[in-house]
Amino acid sequence: MLVKGFLLRMLLVQSFLMSxxxxxxxxxxxxxxxHAHEGHDHEDAPPPARPAxxxxxxxxxxxxxxxxxxxxxxxRAGELIPVRLLLAEQATNRPVEGATIALEVAGEVPATASxxxxxxxxxxxxxxxxxxxxxxxxxxxxxxxxxDDLVVLEGLVVQPARTAGNGSRWPFALGILxxxxxxxxLVWLVVRRDRxxxxxxxxxxxxxxxxxxxAHEGHDHxxxxxxxxxVGAPIKIAKESQFLLGITTRPAELREVAExxxxxxxxxxxxxxxxxxxxxxxxxxxxxxxxELGSRVRKGQVLATVEQIxxxxxxxxxxxxxxxxxxxxxxxxxxxxxxxxxxxxxxxxHERLLGIRDLxxxxxxxxxxxxxxxxxxxxxxxxxxxxxxxxxxxxxxxxARRYAITAPFDGLLxxxxxxxxxxxxxxxxxxxxxxxxxxxxxxxxxxxxxxxIAKVKDARITLEAYPGVLFRGKLVSVGQTLxxxxxxxxxxxxxxxPDGRLRTGLFARVGADVGSHKRVLSVPIxxxxxxxxxxxxxxxxxxxxxxxxxxxxxxxxSGKVAITGGLTPGERVVVTGVYQVRSTAxxxxxx
Numbered sequence: 001m002l003v004k005g006f007l008l009r010m011l012l013v014q015s016f017l018m019s020x021x022x023x024x025x026x027x028x029x030x031x032x033x034x035h036a037h038e039g040h041d042h043e044d045a046p047p048p049a050r051p052a053x054x055x056x057x058x059x060x061x062x063x064x065x066x067x068x069x070x071x072x073x074x075x076r077a078g079e080l081i082p083v084r085l086l087l088a089e090q091a092t093n094r095p096v097e098g099a100t101i102a103l104e105v106a107g108e109v110p111a112t113a114s115x116x117x118x119x120x121x122x123x124x125x126x127x128x129x130x131x132x133x134x135x136x137x138x139x140x141x142x143x144x145x146x147x148d149d150l151v152v153l154e155g156l157v158v159q160p161a162r163t164a165g166n167g168s169r170w171p172f173a174l175g176i177l178x179x180x181x182x183x184x185x186l187v188w189l190v191v192r193r194d195r196x197x198x199x200x201x202x203x204x205x206x207x208x209x210x211x212x213x214x215a216h217e218g219h220d221h222x223x224x225x226x227x228x229x230x231v232g233a234p235i236k237i238a239k240e241s242q243f244l245l246g247i248t249t250r251p252a253e254l255r256e257v258a259e260x261x262x263x264x265x266x267x268x269x270x271x272x273x274x275x276x277x278x279x280x281x282x283x284x285x286x287x288x289x290x291x292e293l294g295s296r297v298r299k300g301q302v303l304a305t306v307e308q309i310x311x312x313x314x315x316x317x318x319x320x321x322x323x324x325x326x327x328x329x330x331x332x333x334x335x336x337x338x339x340x341x342x343x344x345x346x347x348x349x350h351e352r353l354l355g356i357r358d359l360x361x362x363x364x365x366x367x368x369x370x371x372x373x374x375x376x377x378x379x380x381x382x383x384x385x386x387x388x389x390x391x392x393x394x395x396x397x398x399x400a401r402r403y404a405i406t407a408p409f410d411g412l413l414x415x416x417x418x419x420x421x422x423x424x425x426x427x428x429x430x431x432x433x434x435x436x437x438x439x440x441x442x443x444x445x446x447x448x449x450x451x452x453i454a455k456v457k458d459a460r461i462t463l464e465a466y467p468g469v470l471f472r473g474k475l476v477s478v479g480q481t482l483x484x485x486x487x488x489x490x491x492x493x494x495x496x497x498p499d500g501r502l503r504t505g506l507f508a509r510v511g512a513d514v515g516s517h518k519r520v521l522s523v524p525i526x527x528x529x530x531x532x533x534x535x536x537x538x539x540x541x542x543x544x545x546x547x548x549x550x551x552x553x554x555x556x557x558s559g560k561v562a563i564t565g566g567l568t569p570g571e572r573v574v575v576t577g578v579y580q581v582r583s584t585a586x587x588x589x590x591x
Contacts, residue, residue: 059138059153060543066090066142068151069239069543077133077161083126085115086239086543087142091572093242093249093540095122099144105130106137122243133160229589231534235546235581236590242544247577249540250527252567254519260460260555261452263491263510265443267463267502270494273411273435280403282425283308290431291416297407303431304418308401329386336382343375411435414504439495439502441473443510444488453478456512459493460557464507471495471502473510511555522560527573528553529582537563538581540572546581 056073069086083103087096101124103113115126130136138153229235237247283306290303297303350368357365405418415432424430441461445453453475461471473493482489493510495502527537528551536548549571554562567573574581584591 057156059156061151061153062090062543063149063151064090065147065149066096066151067093067543068140068142068153070138070153070156072128075128075130075156075158077158078131079129079161081128081130083128085124085126085140086243087122087124088239088243088543091249091251093247093572095243096142096144096147097121099124099142101126101143102141103128104139104141106139109136111136120243123240130158133158228532228587229548229585231531231536231548231550233547233585233589234541235538235548235585236544237546237581237584238591239544241591242577245577245580247580248575249572250524250575252521252523252563252569252571252573254521254569255560256517256519257557257562258513259518261445261449261456261512261514262555263443263445263512265441265491265508265510267495267504267506267508268440268442268492269434269436269504270438270440273438275408275411275433276429277303277405277408277431277433278426278429279306279405279424280426281306281308283401283403283423285418285420285422285424285430286402287420289416289418289420290413291418293413293416295413297411297413297433299407299409301407302404303407303413303416304405306403306405306424308403332382332386336379336386339375339378339382343372343379346372346375405430407433409433409435412500434504436497436500436502439497439504440476441471441493441495441502441508441510442490443493443508444486445478445491447482447487447489450478450489452514453491453512455514456491459510459512461493461495461511462509463502465503466501469501475512511557520554520562520564521567521569522562523567523573524575525556525559525561526575526578528561529578531582531585537567538574538578539567540574546574548582548585 056071057075059070061068067088067090071084071086072081075081085101087099087101088094089096097118099118101115103115103126105111105113105128109130109132111128111130113126113128115124118124128138134157136156136158138156140151140153142149142151237245286305286307288304290297290301346368350365350372353360353365353368411433412435413431414434416430417428418424418430441459456475459473459475461473463469463471473495475491476494477492479489479491491512493512523537529536529538531548534550535553536550538546539549541547549566551566552564554564556562
């Protein structure tokens with residue numbers, strides 16, 4: 001037991017010595033414990049093309065034109081500092097391409113700086129060297145196309161230069177000594193033939209020789225997922241990621257819009273554009289029958305034929321009427337023939353007297369002309385009677401039993417209830433025809449809005465069936481009777497319907513301009529999103545920070561939504577990349 005205790009104590013000593021040695025050697029070479037690094041460059045994985053600058057200096061500033069982010073490692077006096085400059089348009093957050101940037105340290109400091117052309121949109125590399133420690137102001141002159149701006153970065157703190165003591169090799173020597181002592185202790189354990197303890201010591205030597213390793217960005221080593229960011233909490237997204245994801249913004253702006261009365265309604269057919277057709281007599285439907293719903297019909301087109309069922313007495317009466325009318329027609333034809341003969345004689349006599357007018361009295365010529373005129377009038381009168389009589393002449397028995405049902409105007413067949421062989425009567429509607437060229441939207445106007453609706457002429461109409469499509473309507477009538485239950489009256493708007501999209505019964509929203517105007521805050525409709533069940537927009541507060549702001553949306557017009565609460569003019573809202581920002585918020589608010 002004493003030997004075992006001694007061996008365990010030796011194992012602990014060995015582990016301690018090896019840990020000290022590895023730590024000292026690491027400090028000697030790197031100045032800090034070894035850490036795994038971003039991106040996992042573990043031999044097989046290539047390093048990222050543009051690694052993020054972890055720690056160090058992060059400065060940002062915004063002007064009326066530009067937004068600039070300055071990233072660099074911790075700067076020390078006299079050392080060459082690699083700098084990354086991320087340049088975006090202030091209003092839109094789009095990366096500025098092809099810019100010429102000049103860096104200068106404010107004051108009489110003999111600093112040197114150079115900026116390379118951008119290798120990626122909006123991302124510029126630079127080097128900066130400041131010979132003395134202290135806090136400095138950096139001046140960035142930016143020229144891009146017709147845009148020139150001076151961007152001032154405040155608060156660049158330069159650390160003092162490194163001292164010679166930092167290069168001492170004593171930690172390295174101590175590290176080598178610790179490793180040798182640890183290895184010697186391991187050999188001694190093997191010589192003592194305590195293989196179990198020796199194996200444990202060897203394993204400890206191997207594990208401790210690797211040095212401390214920490215998990216690094218990009219690897220979730222079993223850590224629980226970060227909770228989502230709530231409304232109003234900051235959402236951090238690096239500028240490089242913003243450029244990569246294409247996140248763009250637009251300022252919320254005030255615009256003048258007409259004051260509008262918002263109404264709800266539905267599509268109805270105009271009164272004169274809908275016809276319901278019935279059978280004119282009781283009878284049976286005879287083929288062919290037009291029954292294709294939605295098909296177009298022309299004015300006068302026969303849709304169906306009804307054959308009337310006549311009784312025996314009706315048939316006898318019809319035959320008697322036909323005989324009587326035939327007799328009267330023959331008499332008229334005989335009288336007309338006689339009148340035409342009389343007219344011919346009167347004309348001949350009048351022409352003879354005109355030829356000898358010098359031999360006869362003028363009175364005789366005038367009397368002959370009067371006779372001629374009367375004979376002509378008699379012929380005309382009899383011809384008219386015969387023509388009217390022909391129209392009154394009853395048809396044949398077969399014709400008398402058939403009645404055609406025809407379309408009263410051009411339109412669409414929207415209902416058909418006629419079946420060949422079916423017994424019908426005038427009380428049953430057989431067809432409905434609609435002229436869809438113009439439809440009505442009937443909306444309910446509340447009692448309190450009656451004075452305002454009187455000022456309305458035009459209206460903007462949207463339908464649930466066609467989101468994003470705007471229809472125009474004109475007010476044609478306002479009801480005169482108030483509904484006692486809803487305290488509303490119907491207002492009808494005529495809407496052109498050349499393509500036939502408006503159909504009876506479709507739900508509609510009506511925005512009726514009442515004449516006055518007001519200024520409203522609005523953002524593009526793409527900016528509106530939803531987070532944790534609330535309507536939000538994502539506001540770009542700083543260069544690499546966004547905030548989900550709960551808003552109260554209003555009416556939508558021309559691709560813009562009115563915001564009646566939660567936002568102020570000029571705030572920049574995300575319009576492109578909204579999904580990516582929301583996803584970042586849901587994952588914990590950092591990318």
